[in-house]
Amino acid sequence: MDSFKGRRILVTGGSQGIGKGIVLELWRQGANVVTISNQLEDLQRLQAEYPTIETACVDLRDWDSTRKTVDSLGVFDGLVNNAGVAIIEPFLECTQTNFDQTISINVRAALNVSQIVAQKMIKHGIKGSIVNISSQASKAALKDHVAYCASKSAIDSMTRAMALELGPHGIRVNAVNPTAVMSELGRQVWADPVKAGKMLSKIPLGRFGEVEDVVNAVTFLLGAGAGMVSGVQLPVDGGFLAT
Template identity: 75%
Template sequence: MDKFKGKRILVTGGCQGIGRGIVTELWRQGANVVALSNQPENLRKLENEYPSVEVASVDLRDWDKTREVVDSLGVFDGVVNCAGVAIIEPFLESKPENFDFTMDFVKAILNVSQIVAKKMIDNKIKGSIVNISSQASLAALKDHVVYCGSKGAIDAMTRVMALELGPHGIRVNTVNPTVVMTELGRKVWADPAKSSAMLSKIPLGRFGEVHEVVHGVLFLLSDDASMISGVQMPIDGGFLAT
Protein backbone atom coordinates (compact mmCIF):
# COMPACT_ATOMS: atom_id res chain seq x y z
CA MET A 1 0.00 0.00 0.00
CA ASP A 2 1.06 3.59 -0.68
CA LYS A 3 -1.52 5.32 1.50
CA PHE A 4 1.13 7.74 2.78
CA LYS A 5 3.03 8.25 -0.47
CA GLY A 6 4.31 11.80 -0.63
CA LYS A 7 3.51 12.46 3.02
CA ARG A 8 6.26 13.53 5.41
CA ILE A 9 5.83 12.25 8.96
CA LEU A 10 7.87 12.89 12.10
CA VAL A 11 7.99 10.18 14.77
CA THR A 12 9.56 10.92 18.16
CA GLY A 13 10.93 7.93 20.03
CA GLY A 14 11.12 6.34 16.60
CA CYS A 15 14.02 3.93 16.92
CA GLN A 16 12.69 1.23 19.24
CA GLY A 17 9.49 -0.43 20.42
CA ILE A 18 6.20 1.02 19.23
CA GLY A 19 7.93 4.05 17.72
CA ARG A 20 10.13 1.90 15.51
CA GLY A 21 7.11 -0.11 14.45
CA ILE A 22 5.35 3.10 13.42
CA VAL A 23 8.39 4.32 11.48
CA THR A 24 8.87 1.10 9.54
CA GLU A 25 5.19 0.67 8.68
CA LEU A 26 4.93 4.27 7.50
CA TRP A 27 8.00 3.60 5.36
CA ARG A 28 6.34 0.50 3.90
CA GLN A 29 3.29 2.59 3.05
CA GLY A 30 5.29 5.14 1.10
CA ALA A 31 5.83 7.92 3.65
CA ASN A 32 8.95 10.01 3.96
CA VAL A 33 9.69 9.37 7.61
CA VAL A 34 11.92 11.16 10.09
CA ALA A 35 12.74 9.26 13.29
CA LEU A 36 13.72 11.50 16.20
CA SER A 37 15.38 10.06 19.29
CA ASN A 38 18.17 10.50 21.81
CA GLN A 39 19.56 7.02 21.18
CA PRO A 40 22.29 7.39 18.53
CA GLU A 41 23.12 3.68 18.42
CA ASN A 42 19.52 2.63 17.80
CA LEU A 43 19.14 5.41 15.24
CA ARG A 44 22.19 4.07 13.38
CA LYS A 45 20.70 0.57 13.37
CA LEU A 46 17.44 1.93 11.98
CA GLU A 47 19.27 3.97 9.34
CA ASN A 48 21.35 0.98 8.27
CA GLU A 49 18.26 -1.17 7.85
CA TYR A 50 16.13 1.54 6.23
CA PRO A 51 18.52 3.97 4.49
CA SER A 52 15.69 6.13 3.13
CA VAL A 53 14.43 6.85 6.66
CA GLU A 54 15.80 10.15 7.89
CA VAL A 55 17.04 10.23 11.49
CA ALA A 56 17.75 13.04 13.91
CA SER A 57 19.12 12.95 17.45
CA VAL A 58 18.14 15.28 20.28
CA ASP A 59 17.30 15.09 23.96
CA LEU A 60 13.62 16.04 23.96
CA ARG A 61 13.98 17.30 27.54
CA ASP A 62 16.08 20.17 26.19
CA TRP A 63 13.42 22.68 25.11
CA ASP A 64 15.64 25.03 23.11
CA LYS A 65 17.73 22.37 21.37
CA THR A 66 14.61 20.43 20.47
CA ARG A 67 13.08 23.54 18.89
CA GLU A 68 16.26 24.10 16.92
CA VAL A 69 16.44 20.52 15.63
CA VAL A 70 12.74 20.09 14.83
CA ASP A 71 12.61 23.47 13.10
CA SER A 72 15.59 22.47 10.95
CA LEU A 73 13.78 19.36 9.74
CA GLY A 74 11.29 21.36 7.71
CA VAL A 75 7.60 20.84 7.04
CA PHE A 76 5.55 17.77 7.99
CA ASP A 77 2.12 16.41 7.11
CA GLY A 78 1.91 14.53 10.39
CA VAL A 79 3.65 13.86 13.67
CA VAL A 80 3.51 10.97 16.12
CA ASN A 81 4.62 11.89 19.64
CA CYS A 82 5.76 8.49 20.87
CA ALA A 83 8.75 9.29 23.10
CA GLY A 84 8.09 8.69 26.78
CA VAL A 85 9.24 6.99 29.93
CA ALA A 86 7.70 4.70 32.53
CA ILE A 87 8.92 5.01 36.12
CA ILE A 88 6.98 2.71 38.39
CA GLU A 89 6.83 3.43 42.12
CA PRO A 90 4.14 3.55 44.83
CA PHE A 91 2.35 6.81 45.52
CA LEU A 92 3.86 7.23 48.98
CA GLU A 93 7.37 6.68 47.63
CA SER A 94 7.12 8.81 44.48
CA LYS A 95 10.09 11.12 44.10
CA PRO A 96 9.94 14.68 42.75
CA GLU A 97 12.84 14.07 40.38
CA ASN A 98 10.98 11.15 38.81
CA PHE A 99 7.87 13.28 38.43
CA ASP A 100 9.86 16.03 36.72
CA PHE A 101 11.72 13.58 34.47
CA THR A 102 8.46 11.99 33.34
CA MET A 103 6.69 15.28 32.75
CA ASP A 104 9.58 16.55 30.65
CA PHE A 105 8.40 14.14 27.95
CA VAL A 106 4.87 15.50 28.20
CA LYS A 107 6.28 19.00 27.79
CA ALA A 108 8.14 17.76 24.72
CA ILE A 109 4.80 16.98 23.07
CA LEU A 110 3.86 20.64 23.49
CA ASN A 111 7.22 21.75 22.13
CA VAL A 112 7.40 19.47 19.07
CA SER A 113 3.73 19.90 18.19
CA GLN A 114 3.93 23.70 18.37
CA ILE A 115 6.72 23.79 15.81
CA VAL A 116 5.13 21.24 13.47
CA ALA A 117 1.61 22.71 13.72
CA LYS A 118 2.78 26.27 13.01
CA LYS A 119 4.43 25.10 9.80
CA MET A 120 1.32 23.12 8.85
CA ILE A 121 -0.73 26.31 9.25
CA ASP A 122 1.78 28.43 7.32
CA ASN A 123 1.75 25.92 4.47
CA LYS A 124 -2.03 25.30 4.61
CA ILE A 125 -1.50 21.61 5.38
CA LYS A 126 -4.46 19.80 6.88
CA GLY A 127 -2.29 17.56 8.96
CA SER A 128 -2.66 15.01 11.73
CA ILE A 129 -1.01 14.70 15.13
CA VAL A 130 -1.18 11.46 17.11
CA ASN A 131 0.00 11.35 20.71
CA ILE A 132 0.80 8.01 22.34
CA SER A 133 -1.01 7.78 25.66
CA SER A 134 -2.09 4.71 27.63
CA GLN A 135 -5.00 2.96 29.29
CA ALA A 136 -3.29 4.35 32.40
CA SER A 137 -4.73 7.77 31.61
CA LEU A 138 -8.24 6.42 32.13
CA ALA A 139 -7.82 3.79 34.87
CA ALA A 140 -5.93 3.64 38.14
CA LEU A 141 -2.97 1.28 38.06
CA LYS A 142 -1.16 0.34 41.26
CA ASP A 143 2.31 1.90 41.62
CA HIS A 144 1.75 4.04 38.50
CA VAL A 145 0.81 7.40 40.01
CA VAL A 146 3.33 9.46 38.04
CA TYR A 147 2.85 7.43 34.87
CA CYS A 148 -0.95 7.69 35.11
CA GLY A 149 -0.68 11.41 35.77
CA SER A 150 1.55 11.96 32.75
CA LYS A 151 -0.80 10.08 30.43
CA GLY A 152 -3.82 11.93 31.81
CA ALA A 153 -2.01 15.17 30.99
CA ILE A 154 -1.39 13.97 27.43
CA ASP A 155 -5.09 13.22 26.94
CA ALA A 156 -6.12 16.65 28.26
CA MET A 157 -3.54 18.43 26.12
CA THR A 158 -4.72 16.50 23.08
CA ARG A 159 -8.30 17.69 23.52
CA VAL A 160 -7.19 21.33 23.74
CA MET A 161 -4.90 20.91 20.74
CA ALA A 162 -7.79 19.45 18.76
CA LEU A 163 -10.01 22.37 19.75
CA GLU A 164 -7.50 25.06 18.80
CA LEU A 165 -5.99 23.44 15.70
CA GLY A 166 -9.26 22.14 14.28
CA PRO A 167 -10.14 25.44 12.54
CA HIS A 168 -6.88 25.04 10.59
CA GLY A 169 -7.87 21.55 9.46
CA ILE A 170 -5.39 19.84 11.78
CA ARG A 171 -6.62 16.78 13.65
CA VAL A 172 -5.18 15.68 17.02
CA ASN A 173 -5.89 12.33 18.72
CA THR A 174 -4.37 9.81 21.11
CA VAL A 175 -4.10 6.06 21.13
CA ASN A 176 -4.33 4.46 24.56
CA PRO A 177 -2.80 0.98 24.54
CA THR A 178 -2.76 -1.66 27.22
CA VAL A 179 0.49 -3.55 27.92
CA VAL A 180 2.22 -4.04 24.57
CA MET A 181 4.61 -6.87 23.76
CA THR A 182 7.63 -4.88 22.71
CA GLU A 183 11.00 -6.48 23.36
CA LEU A 184 11.05 -4.80 26.77
CA GLY A 185 7.39 -5.60 27.40
CA ARG A 186 7.99 -9.32 26.91
CA LYS A 187 10.78 -9.26 29.48
CA VAL A 188 8.90 -7.17 32.04
CA TRP A 189 5.66 -9.14 31.84
CA ALA A 190 7.12 -12.64 31.34
CA ASP A 191 6.53 -13.63 34.98
CA PRO A 192 2.98 -15.07 35.31
CA ALA A 193 2.86 -13.81 38.90
CA LYS A 194 3.15 -10.28 37.54
CA SER A 195 1.08 -10.63 34.36
CA SER A 196 -1.87 -12.69 35.60
CA ALA A 197 -3.58 -9.85 37.49
CA MET A 198 -3.44 -7.52 34.47
CA LEU A 199 -4.48 -10.24 32.03
CA SER A 200 -7.49 -11.07 34.19
CA LYS A 201 -8.83 -7.56 33.52
CA ILE A 202 -8.52 -7.82 29.73
CA PRO A 203 -11.59 -9.53 28.21
CA LEU A 204 -9.59 -10.71 25.18
CA GLY A 205 -7.20 -12.43 27.59
CA ARG A 206 -3.92 -11.26 26.12
CA PHE A 207 -1.63 -8.26 25.84
CA GLY A 208 -1.32 -6.14 22.71
CA GLU A 209 1.20 -6.57 19.93
CA VAL A 210 3.19 -3.71 18.44
CA HIS A 211 1.53 -4.00 15.02
CA GLU A 212 -1.91 -3.59 16.60
CA VAL A 213 -0.94 -0.22 18.06
CA VAL A 214 0.81 0.76 14.84
CA HIS A 215 -2.33 0.12 12.77
CA GLY A 216 -4.36 2.30 15.14
CA VAL A 217 -1.85 5.13 14.86
CA LEU A 218 -1.72 4.94 11.06
CA PHE A 219 -5.51 4.97 10.87
CA LEU A 220 -5.65 8.20 12.87
CA LEU A 221 -2.85 9.71 10.79
CA SER A 222 -4.59 8.85 7.53
CA ASP A 223 -7.42 10.46 5.60
CA ASP A 224 -9.55 7.47 6.61
CA ALA A 225 -9.95 9.28 9.95
CA SER A 226 -10.69 12.66 8.37
CA MET A 227 -13.59 13.42 10.75
CA ILE A 228 -11.94 12.09 13.91
CA SER A 229 -10.28 14.59 16.23
CA GLY A 230 -9.93 15.06 19.96
CA VAL A 231 -10.53 11.40 20.80
CA GLN A 232 -8.75 8.87 22.98
CA MET A 233 -8.74 5.51 21.19
CA PRO A 234 -8.17 2.53 23.51
CA ILE A 235 -6.24 -0.39 22.06
CA ASP A 236 -6.69 -2.51 25.15
CA GLY A 237 -8.59 -5.70 24.44
CA GLY A 238 -11.55 -4.37 26.42
CA PHE A 239 -9.63 -3.44 29.59
CA LEU A 240 -11.45 -0.13 29.97
CA ALA A 241 -14.83 -1.75 29.41
CA THR A 242 -14.61 -3.82 32.59
Protein backbone atom coordinates in the same frame (compact mmCIF):
# COMPACT_ATOMS: atom_id res chain seq x y z
CA MET B 1 -0.05 -0.24 -0.14
CA ASP B 2 1.01 3.39 -0.59
CA SER B 3 -1.64 5.25 1.40
CA PHE B 4 0.99 7.62 2.82
CA LYS B 5 3.00 8.03 -0.36
CA GLY B 6 4.54 11.47 -0.59
CA ARG B 7 3.57 12.46 2.93
CA ARG B 8 6.27 13.56 5.36
CA ILE B 9 5.75 12.32 8.91
CA LEU B 10 7.75 12.85 12.10
CA VAL B 11 7.80 10.18 14.82
CA THR B 12 9.41 10.86 18.19
CA GLY B 13 11.06 7.96 19.98
CA GLY B 14 11.01 5.92 16.79
CA SER B 15 14.22 3.94 17.15
CA GLN B 16 12.81 1.06 19.18
CA GLY B 17 9.62 -0.59 20.43
CA ILE B 18 6.24 0.80 19.38
CA GLY B 19 7.85 3.86 17.83
CA LYS B 20 10.03 1.78 15.56
CA GLY B 21 7.00 -0.26 14.55
CA ILE B 22 5.20 2.95 13.58
CA VAL B 23 8.20 4.24 11.65
CA LEU B 24 8.61 1.05 9.65
CA GLU B 25 4.91 0.71 8.80
CA LEU B 26 4.71 4.31 7.61
CA TRP B 27 7.86 3.71 5.55
CA ARG B 28 6.31 0.57 4.03
CA GLN B 29 3.24 2.60 3.11
CA GLY B 30 5.32 5.12 1.19
CA ALA B 31 5.75 7.92 3.71
CA ASN B 32 8.89 9.99 3.98
CA VAL B 33 9.59 9.25 7.63
CA VAL B 34 11.77 11.19 10.05
CA THR B 35 12.36 10.04 13.60
CA ILE B 36 14.04 11.75 16.52
CA SER B 37 15.33 10.07 19.67
CA ASN B 38 18.12 10.34 22.21
CA GLN B 39 19.20 6.75 21.47
CA LEU B 40 22.06 7.40 19.04
CA GLU B 41 23.15 3.79 18.50
CA ASP B 42 19.58 2.66 17.84
CA LEU B 43 19.12 5.50 15.37
CA GLN B 44 22.34 4.57 13.59
CA ARG B 45 21.25 0.94 13.28
CA LEU B 46 17.86 1.99 11.97
CA GLN B 47 19.32 4.26 9.33
CA ALA B 48 21.92 1.67 8.31
CA GLU B 49 19.12 -0.81 7.61
CA TYR B 50 16.70 1.74 6.13
CA PRO B 51 18.80 4.52 4.54
CA THR B 52 15.75 6.46 3.31
CA ILE B 53 14.49 6.96 6.87
CA GLU B 54 15.84 10.25 8.18
CA THR B 55 16.98 10.43 11.80
CA ALA B 56 18.08 13.07 14.29
CA CYS B 57 19.42 12.62 17.80
CA VAL B 58 18.20 15.00 20.50
CA ASP B 59 17.30 14.88 24.17
CA LEU B 60 13.61 15.76 24.20
CA ARG B 61 13.94 16.99 27.79
CA ASP B 62 15.98 19.92 26.45
CA TRP B 63 13.35 22.43 25.32
CA ASP B 64 15.61 24.70 23.25
CA SER B 65 17.66 21.96 21.57
CA THR B 66 14.46 20.11 20.68
CA ARG B 67 12.94 23.22 19.12
CA LYS B 68 16.06 23.87 17.06
CA THR B 69 16.25 20.27 15.89
CA VAL B 70 12.59 19.96 14.94
CA ASP B 71 12.64 23.35 13.22
CA SER B 72 15.67 22.30 11.17
CA LEU B 73 13.88 19.21 9.89
CA GLY B 74 11.41 21.20 7.83
CA VAL B 75 7.69 20.78 7.19
CA PHE B 76 5.57 17.75 8.04
CA ASP B 77 2.15 16.44 7.06
CA GLY B 78 1.87 14.29 10.18
CA LEU B 79 3.33 13.85 13.65
CA VAL B 80 3.34 10.97 16.12
CA ASN B 81 4.34 11.93 19.66
CA ASN B 82 5.49 8.50 20.78
CA ALA B 83 8.53 9.16 22.97
CA GLY B 84 7.86 8.30 26.59
CA VAL B 85 9.16 6.88 29.83
CA ALA B 86 7.59 4.80 32.59
CA ILE B 87 9.28 5.05 35.98
CA ILE B 88 7.68 2.55 38.34
CA GLU B 89 7.32 3.91 41.88
CA PRO B 90 4.62 3.69 44.54
CA PHE B 91 2.79 6.93 45.27
CA LEU B 92 4.44 7.40 48.67
CA GLU B 93 7.92 6.90 47.20
CA CYS B 94 7.58 8.98 44.02
CA THR B 95 10.41 11.52 43.93
CA GLN B 96 10.41 15.02 42.55
CA THR B 97 13.18 14.09 40.13
CA ASN B 98 11.34 11.12 38.67
CA PHE B 99 8.02 12.93 38.54
CA ASP B 100 9.57 15.90 36.75
CA GLN B 101 11.41 13.63 34.30
CA THR B 102 8.21 11.76 33.49
CA ILE B 103 6.29 14.96 32.81
CA SER B 104 9.20 16.42 30.87
CA ILE B 105 9.39 13.51 28.42
CA ASN B 106 5.78 12.33 28.28
CA VAL B 107 4.01 15.69 28.23
CA ARG B 108 6.24 18.73 27.82
CA ALA B 109 8.18 17.25 24.89
CA ALA B 110 4.93 16.47 23.07
CA LEU B 111 3.80 20.08 23.57
CA ASN B 112 7.14 21.42 22.37
CA VAL B 113 7.40 19.28 19.24
CA SER B 114 3.73 19.76 18.37
CA GLN B 115 4.00 23.54 18.53
CA ILE B 116 6.80 23.63 15.95
CA VAL B 117 5.17 21.08 13.64
CA ALA B 118 1.68 22.63 13.86
CA GLN B 119 2.95 26.17 13.28
CA LYS B 120 4.52 25.05 10.01
CA MET B 121 1.42 23.10 9.01
CA ILE B 122 -0.62 26.29 9.46
CA LYS B 123 1.92 28.44 7.62
CA HIS B 124 1.92 26.09 4.62
CA GLY B 125 -1.80 25.39 4.62
CA ILE B 126 -1.33 21.70 5.45
CA LYS B 127 -4.39 19.94 6.85
CA GLY B 128 -2.28 17.57 8.88
CA SER B 129 -2.75 14.96 11.58
CA ILE B 130 -1.14 14.60 14.99
CA VAL B 131 -1.34 11.41 17.05
CA ASN B 132 -0.26 11.34 20.70
CA ILE B 133 0.58 8.00 22.29
CA SER B 134 -1.23 7.86 25.61
CA SER B 135 -2.15 4.79 27.69
CA GLN B 136 -4.97 2.99 29.44
CA ALA B 137 -3.21 4.38 32.53
CA SER B 138 -4.70 7.77 31.71
CA LYS B 139 -8.16 6.44 32.54
CA ALA B 140 -7.57 3.66 35.07
CA ALA B 141 -5.21 3.65 38.04
CA LEU B 142 -2.26 1.28 37.80
CA LYS B 143 -0.39 0.34 40.96
CA ASP B 144 3.04 1.99 41.30
CA HIS B 145 2.44 4.16 38.22
CA VAL B 146 1.45 7.47 39.82
CA ALA B 147 3.72 9.70 37.70
CA TYR B 148 2.99 7.74 34.55
CA CYS B 149 -0.78 7.86 35.13
CA ALA B 150 -0.58 11.60 35.72
CA SER B 151 1.44 12.18 32.57
CA LYS B 152 -0.87 10.18 30.33
CA SER B 153 -3.96 11.89 31.75
CA ALA B 154 -2.26 15.15 30.85
CA ILE B 155 -1.67 13.88 27.31
CA ASP B 156 -5.38 13.08 26.93
CA SER B 157 -6.36 16.56 28.10
CA MET B 158 -3.75 18.18 25.89
CA THR B 159 -5.02 16.16 22.92
CA ARG B 160 -8.51 17.58 23.39
CA ALA B 161 -7.21 21.15 23.75
CA MET B 162 -5.01 20.78 20.67
CA ALA B 163 -7.92 19.38 18.65
CA LEU B 164 -10.07 22.34 19.67
CA GLU B 165 -7.52 25.00 18.75
CA LEU B 166 -6.00 23.36 15.66
CA GLY B 167 -9.27 22.11 14.18
CA PRO B 168 -10.10 25.45 12.51
CA HIS B 169 -6.82 25.07 10.59
CA GLY B 170 -7.84 21.62 9.36
CA ILE B 171 -5.41 19.84 11.67
CA ARG B 172 -6.71 16.75 13.45
CA VAL B 173 -5.33 15.65 16.83
CA ASN B 174 -6.05 12.30 18.48
CA ALA B 175 -4.58 9.95 21.07
CA VAL B 176 -4.10 6.19 21.17
CA ASN B 177 -4.39 4.54 24.59
CA PRO B 178 -2.83 1.06 24.59
CA THR B 179 -2.79 -1.60 27.27
CA ALA B 180 0.49 -3.39 28.05
CA VAL B 181 2.21 -4.01 24.71
CA MET B 182 4.56 -6.88 23.93
CA SER B 183 7.45 -4.90 22.56
CA GLU B 184 10.89 -6.24 23.42
CA LEU B 185 10.81 -4.27 26.66
CA GLY B 186 7.19 -5.20 27.34
CA ARG B 187 7.99 -8.90 27.16
CA GLN B 188 10.66 -8.40 29.80
CA VAL B 189 8.40 -6.34 32.07
CA TRP B 190 5.57 -8.87 31.92
CA ALA B 191 7.70 -12.03 32.00
CA ASP B 192 6.57 -12.86 35.55
CA PRO B 193 3.49 -15.11 35.07
CA VAL B 194 1.94 -13.99 38.37
CA LYS B 195 2.24 -10.31 37.47
CA ALA B 196 1.08 -10.97 33.91
CA GLY B 197 -1.85 -13.06 35.09
CA LYS B 198 -3.24 -10.26 37.22
CA MET B 199 -3.25 -7.87 34.28
CA LEU B 200 -4.56 -10.42 31.79
CA SER B 201 -7.48 -11.19 34.09
CA LYS B 202 -8.66 -7.60 33.54
CA ILE B 203 -8.48 -7.78 29.73
CA PRO B 204 -11.62 -9.39 28.27
CA LEU B 205 -9.82 -10.46 25.08
CA GLY B 206 -7.37 -12.36 27.26
CA ARG B 207 -4.11 -11.17 25.73
CA PHE B 208 -1.68 -8.29 25.81
CA GLY B 209 -1.35 -5.93 22.89
CA GLU B 210 1.19 -6.45 20.16
CA VAL B 211 3.14 -3.63 18.55
CA GLU B 212 1.12 -3.98 15.34
CA ASP B 213 -2.12 -3.42 17.26
CA VAL B 214 -0.94 0.07 18.21
CA VAL B 215 0.61 0.70 14.81
CA ASN B 216 -2.69 -0.07 13.08
CA ALA B 217 -4.55 2.41 15.29
CA VAL B 218 -1.94 5.11 14.69
CA THR B 219 -1.93 4.70 10.92
CA PHE B 220 -5.73 4.80 10.88
CA LEU B 221 -5.81 8.08 12.81
CA LEU B 222 -3.07 9.58 10.64
CA GLY B 223 -4.80 8.57 7.44
CA ALA B 224 -7.59 9.93 5.27
CA GLY B 225 -10.01 7.29 6.55
CA ALA B 226 -10.15 9.17 9.86
CA GLY B 227 -10.79 12.51 8.18
CA MET B 228 -13.65 13.41 10.55
CA VAL B 229 -12.01 12.00 13.70
CA SER B 230 -10.42 14.53 16.04
CA GLY B 231 -10.09 14.96 19.79
CA VAL B 232 -10.60 11.28 20.62
CA GLN B 233 -8.69 8.93 22.88
CA LEU B 234 -8.79 5.51 21.21
CA PRO B 235 -8.26 2.58 23.60
CA VAL B 236 -6.28 -0.33 22.18
CA ASP B 237 -6.74 -2.38 25.31
CA GLY B 238 -8.69 -5.53 24.58
CA GLY B 239 -11.60 -4.20 26.60
CA PHE B 240 -9.64 -3.34 29.76
CA LEU B 241 -11.44 -0.03 30.21
CA ALA B 242 -14.84 -1.63 29.65
CA THR B 243 -14.62 -3.70 32.84
